[in-house]
């Protein structure tokens with residue numbers, strides 16, 4: 032049967048990247064998406080902004096919602112200090128399977144815990160299952176209509192601390208209007224918009240960084 036786009040992306044990584052070299056995995060995926068098939072990775076332009084925020088925060092605990100094929104997982108994991116706890120959540124089992132292989136190809140499998148399931152089901156259990164009290168850095172890149180309900184779950188289950196940083200992808204395209212309205216108007220967050228473009232295109236998009244004030 033016909034392969035899927037994530038499977039074809041994995042093949043491109045195995046063919047063009049160097050095992051154990053995260054930079055080459057990132058480059059191979061970006062090349063595949065620019066020259067073969069567009070895919071919804073955060074991409075190189077927004078990826079550089081993601082890199083700078085992760086480096087600035089230097090988190091000890093990280094949560095990513097929306098692993099997809101593991102591109103941003105590799106971008107984040109390659110920058111983390113040893114001993115950092117990094118959980119990434121993916122709803123789609125086929126994507127999760129490809130992500131595990133791409134993360135492993137980059138040699139970062141020991142730095143990441145990939146959890147298959149719905150973010151809304153998992154968030155209430157994170158403390159119990161993973162012994163994490165609060166997250167220093169959260170990357171939201173999953174279903175756009177889940178950003179708002181999930182940030183409310185973070186608050187409800189005490190997963191944020193004064194200084195926690197949330198970075199949200201796609202706040203313009205496809206768009207997350209209710210989430211943006213919430214973080215920009217809530218007195219509990221200090222938000223800033225980083226203008227960019229939809230991955231591998233000239234379409235306007237950007238990242239919203241929100242600092243939890245406690």
Ligand SMILES: O=C(NCCO)c1cc(-c2ccc(F)cc2)cc(O)c1O
Pocket residue numbers: 071072073097099172173174175200201204205229230
């Ligand atoms: O749905 C998304 N992510 C959750 C599932 O993994 C997603 C979609 C798009 C996108 C798609 C179709 C289009 F026409 C424009 C944008 C882009 C992204 O960066 C995304 O993260």
Ligand SMILES: [Mg+2]
Pocket residue numbers: 071072073172200201
């Ligand atoms: Mg995205």
